[in-house]
Amino acid sequence: MARDSLFKNRLRNIILMISSQLLLTLFVGYWLVSQFDGEKDKLRKDIRDAYYAANYDMMDIKIYECIVLPIIQNPDSIHPETICFENIELEDAHKKMVVNDILEFLKTNEEIPTKLQNHYSSEYPRENKEENFQLALNTLRSIVHRRGLTGYYHYPAIQVQKYHLPYNKAYFKELYQKRLDKKGIKVTSVWFDAKNEIEPDPETIYVDRYNYNTKDHELALLVEDFIWYLLKVILPQIIFAFVLLSLTAFALIFTYRGYLKQMRLNILRSDFINNITHELKIPVATAKVALEALRSFGLKADAQTTEEYLEMVSKEMNRLDSLTTRVLEHAKMEKQPQNTNMDMLDLNLFAKDMARSMNLINQSHGIQVKLVLSKxxxxxxxxxxxxxxxIKNLMDNSIKYGGDNVSIQLELWQENGRACIAVSDNGPGIPKEYLNKVFDKFFRVPKGDQHNVKGYGLGLSFAHLVMQQHNGSIKAENLKGGGCKFTLRFPV
Known part of the structure; x- marks a missing residue:
């Protein structure tokens, strides 16, 4: 039941984590799309502004070069009949009125000629935000228009009409491109001639114009590669979104791994409680039965029976003491390294004593420890x-888990400046997925709630702590022919 509950909690947490990550991804995706659309609208406006600004700039440049500049250069000797209007088909009377109007305006605004010359000699695109200067440009434009000249260059359908200021398509494109370059807009613009019947996609970026011949709007300019440009513009937002999603995904994975670890610890704790409860119940129950027998039948029992009962109680109490001492020692060593009594020993002699001791203890079980000493x-x-x-705990484990006819070997050798002691057996071995976990606190190879083998998952964990204090290591591995091998390595 406990495992089923843990599995359900795990499944619920997984669903919550994945759902939260998906929602965050959707939100970030929506935010990126909004950023893209916002930059697209801004680009559409910049393209149209650059197009129409280039149109007005070219008109002002032609007014200045064709009409105003000759008048400024010869204000006293200029004659309307001789001024060069660059092949503009305009009646002499109208030419005279244009010249007179501009002369009169320039005489009443003496600072304007100098400002005009400085303005048009500077690098394009030119920025002059003085209100009086802008007013002067508008006035010159209105004088020319009032006398019958026009200069809307984005209407190529009427560019060959009479009274139109000179039109230079290449120059117009150059002005438009310079305005885009100043804003750092790197896109490809495709231009279309008059009387085209191309219907642009509303999702694209384009500029249309009014055709006076067809009395309808038509495509004038289309931007081709704006998507890549916009992706470059919002690249910082894309990087931020990627980093955000990566960090949240990492946090979720880290949290989930921590949750799995905690869940495993809960399972181990549950198994540990079950096992240690079983371990505690046996000596307590045995001692209780012996004491009850002494209390109920002690007066009638002979001395030999009483001694047997007392020996039984003593044995079980020693067993309880060993259990509690093992748990307390493990906790103490885990919390703070203990002072160890290090002595220089001959490990061959040390191993001989241990093998002899283990053989005497297990002689009745027919178990012999094979000893392979270092040369x-x-x-x-x-x-x-x-x-x-x-080492004795490792041998005890081999006896506990080795099954029938278990064979134990204690081997010593030197390797890469390390003294090695290995305990191996011919038992069933350890499942591969648990080889790196057997040194965890309270861990036992899962067998449900079965207690056919006594233990509480502290022996190997304690061994790992001891080897750490010796600046050594302990490693578990399965043998090809069956069984497992624990190798301890010490500095020589």
Whole structure:
């Protein structure tokens, strides 16, 4: 039931994490699309502004070059009949009126000629935000228009009409491009001649014009590669969105891994509680039965029976003491490194003593420890009590989990400046997915709530802590022919 509940919680948390990441991704996607659309609208406006601004600029330039400049250069000797209007078909009377109107305006605004010359000699696009100067340009434009001249260059349908100021299509495109360059807009513009019947896609960026011949609007200019340009413009937002989604995804993965770790710890804790409860119940129950027997039948029992009961109680109490001591020692060492009594020992002699001791203990079970010593003397500085406890615990594990006819081998050798001690057996081994987890606190290879093998998942964890204090290492691996091998490495 507990495992089913944990699985359901895990599934629910996974769904919540994925849903939150999807919602964030959708929001970021919507935000990027909004940024793209906003920049697209801005680009559309900039293109139209550059197009129409180039039109007015060219008209003002032609008014200045064709009419105003000759008048400024010869204000006293100019004659309307001789002024060069660059092949503009305009009646002499109208020419005279244009010249007279401009002369009169320039005489009443003495600073304008100098400002005009400075303005048109500067680099294009020119910016002059003086109100009086802008007013002067508008006045000159209105004088020319009032006398019958026109200069709307984005209407090529009427560019060959009479009274039209000179039109230079290449120059008009140059002015338009310079305005885009000043704003850093790098796009390709495709131009269309008059009387075209092309219908632009509303999603594209284009400029239309009014055709006086057809009395309808038509395509004048179309921007081709605006998508790549816009993607470059919003590249910082794209990078920000990518970093944001990456960080949140990393945070979710990190959180999920932490959750899985916590869930595994909960399962291990549950198994540990089940196992240690079982371990505690047996000696408590045995001691309780013995004490009850002594209390109920002690007066009638003989001395030998009483001694047996007391020996039973003592044995179970020692077992309880061993259990609690093991848990407390593990917690103490895990919290703070303990002072170890390091002595320089000959590991060959050390191993012989352990093998002899284990063989005597397990003689009744028919279990013998095979000893393979190092050919050369093997000296290392170790805490004899702790290391002996680690090696004996490994042998006990081989006996517990090795099954019938278990064979244990204790082997010593030197490798890469390290003294190596290995405990191996011919048992079933450890499932591959648990090889790196057997040294975790409270971990036992999952077997449900079965307690056919006693233990509480602290022995190998304690061994790992001991080897850390010796600046050594412990490693578990499965053998090809069956069984597993634990190797301890110490600095020589």
């Amino acid at each position: 050369d003397p093997l000296l290392a500085k170790i805490d004899k009590v702790y290391v002996e406890g680690v």
